[in-house]
Amino acid sequence: MDQQSSKKRKNNKQSSEPKKKTKPQKQQTLSDVKHLGEQLLSSKAYINNLPLLLNYLHPTPTTSYPREFVLESLLSLQSFFTPLLPHLPSSNAKPTEDPESIYRTWVRSKFDEFVTCLVGLSVSSMFHGEDEALREVVLDTLMECVKVGNVGKFHSHIYYKFIKNMIFSVEEADTLLNLLVSKYFKYIDIRYFTYISIEKLISKDVKESSDSEKESTTRASGQLLIRNIHHVLSKIPPLEQLGENSEYEMWNASGVFTKESETESKKVKGKEAKKSGNDVPSPSKISKKMKMKFSKAWMSFLALPLPIDVYKEVLVTLHQTVIPYLSSPIMLCDFLTRSYDIGGVISVMALSSLFILMTEHGLEYPNLYVKLYALLEPSVFIAKHRAKFFELLDSCLKSPLLPAYLAASFAKKLSRLALTVPPSGGLVIVALIHNLLRRHPSINCLVHKEDNVETAKDVASIKSGIDQFKNDETDLLKTNAMRSSLWEIDTLRHHYCPPVSRFVLSLENDLTVRSKTTEVAVKDFSSGSYATIFREEIRRRVKQVPLAFYKAIPTSLFSESDFSGWTFHSDNNNKSSEEIDTKNSAERQSE
Known part of the structure; x- marks a missing residue:
């Protein structure tokens, strides 16, 4: 009993004694990190420094080390791994019972951890300002591992x-x-x-x-x-x-x-690479x-x-940055035909690449002209990429083998659009119709159609003053364009914009005489706008300036015939404005 009580007192005494405080960990300095690296490079006896140095490369939100620590650790680890990489096994290799094999497999696992740390550091958001130079060092180290990490081959x-x-x-x-x-x-x-x-x-x-x-x-x-x-x-x-x-x-x-x-056969023969x-x-x-x-x-x-913005960006540059470098450009036909069938701006952007596949790589696309005809809407004349579209439209209609009904349908559709498009669009339309009439003499009847051209049966069924063209028809065979005329172009003679009314006069020439006429460069008008028209007008040298003159000096701004029932009095009459208003109202009542 006494022994038990003595043991209890002894235990209580030990528990009541204060515990000894552990010695606080020494704060690490840059010299400590350098010393760890020097030891690791000097002998295998300090191989345990390897995981210690790797700890400095783990980017975590809670623990962050100074950039000098990261840089010093990075350089030491790179110097350690580079000479060993040709002798290390692959990442998936299993070690044997040989101690050297176990050691090399362990070092390989640490190299994989080192690479993971480099990848994490390269995309880390911890670098700002001057620290961006450290990101470049990390990338260079990572690329060196790519260069020699696979037994001297590209990893x-x-x-x-x-x-x-x-x-x-x-x-x-x-x-x-x-x-x-x-x-x-x-x-x-x-x-x-x-x-x-x-x-x-x-x-x-x-x-x-x-x-x-x-x-x-x-x-x-x-x-x-x-x-x-x-x-x-x-x-x-x-x-x-x-x-x-x-x-x-x-x-x-x-x-x-x-x-x-x-490579091995060349080495055996002893031939050096040139x-x-x-x-x-x-x-x-x-x-x-x-x-x-x-x-x-x-x-x-x-x-x-693809998102719509990426989709548009790809279509704009596809014919320049992708098609010339493909092994077989025809493989883009599905992508481009789907894009062309979407309609609107997407179709306009896809036309450039689709045209290249058709003209240079033998793509057959029967619905090209049907889709192209559907794109002729007023909105295309204010689209961002309208210049390239009109140039390609002119190129697609260049072949003299096109049937007359197709050329007439495009000419009539364009002339109808001339009634609603801006002045810059009117210039483009006149240029396109000019080229169509010159290339296809069979549709020149649209410019001046005589009554005796129609058969008796057709004349009986057609009412005077009715346009037979079907503007909403999508089938080019059924538009009746050949039975119509380009009367819309004639209205442009009195267009409020002088460049348009002047340019229409070029269609009065006999375009069937190819030796005396030339095609119009559509690219000179395709990117026009109000600003370009205004700049051209103010640069233009005017030979004749219209002047207004009078035989007698006018006494009023408007003549009395312009406003019947009203009288205008000058200030010389000493009458107040109230009296004039009263008189005018009385005259109106009497009438």
Whole structure:
């Protein structure tokens, strides 16, 4: 009993004693981080410093280290991993019981963690102002890992991971893309794997996310991804900026465009590569492979549900930035025909690329003129891209093999629009009709039609003064344009805008005499507006100025015949205005 009580007192005494305080952790300095790196590089005995240095590269909202700590740790880890990468196993390799194998597998896992940290830092929003220089260092380190991380070959998995995070990032995508454009897109293999990464990203992530969820927030994020993808694709310089006989500059050419068997056979024969760096095929073969990846990336992108602003931007530049570099431009026919069938501004924008496929790549599109005829509305004369549309319209109607009814339908439709369009549109219409009449002499009867042209039966069925043209008819065979006339153009002789009334006089010439007439350049009028017409008028030198003169000096602004029943008195009559008003009212009552 005494022993138990003594033990209790002893325990109570120990519990009542205050606990010893732990020694606070020493605050780390930059010299400590440098010392960790120097130890890691000096011997394997300090391999445990590796995870300590990696901790400085984890960007978290709660813990943030000074940029000097991050930079010092980054440089030490890069110096440690670079010489070891050719000897490390792959990320999926399983270690054996050999201690050296276990060590190398562990180091490989830390390298993968190092790459993950670099990707996270590159898209992190923690860099602002002067810290943007650190982002550039992070990107350079990451690209070095891409260069040598796969046993000396281009590490496409790391690069895909970086491209994916860059496209999914909201704020930092533009900054990273500008760095890529300025420093790395000049290398042909960087562009090659960028196309591969974008195609893989679209097929794996973007399409699945857009198909699985259809909430408003998901749709908004999906549209942002599509915009970022288009931004990246539009920033990649085309291959043809370099000549076919020039040597393409590569970031790492090992095994990118050549097969390993070809490279090994060349090494066995002892033949040295003539090109700089490695065994690289001819520029024509590189161009062929690049076009294939370019085509796959763009066709995958065009299959996405594009936002309307991206859709318009793509259609405007498609014929210049995409079609010339596709392996087979005819693969765009489905996309362009769908766009052309939408109508409105989208159809106007799609016409340029569709016209190129028809004239240069053998695309047959029977409904071209039907859709083109449907686009002739008053709104097209004030559209943003009307200039290119009118030039293409003139080109589509250039062939002399067009049937007369089709040319007459377009001429009559344009002349009817001349009654409602602005003056600039009237100038374009006169130019288009001028070219139509000159190219197709069979429709010159629309300018001056005699009564004896019609058969007796037709004359009996047609009332005088009735236009037989069906303006709302969509079938060009049933518009009855050949039975009408261009009377609307005749009304433009008295147009309030002098340039329009002057330009109509060109249609009075006999346009069937091709030797004495020339076609009008539609591009000179296609982009006109009120401002351009006014500028041309004030620059114009007027030979004759209309003057007004009178045999006798007028005593009033208006004559009495203009206002019957009213009388006008000058101020010389000393009558008040009230008396004049009273007299005028009395005269009106008497009448």
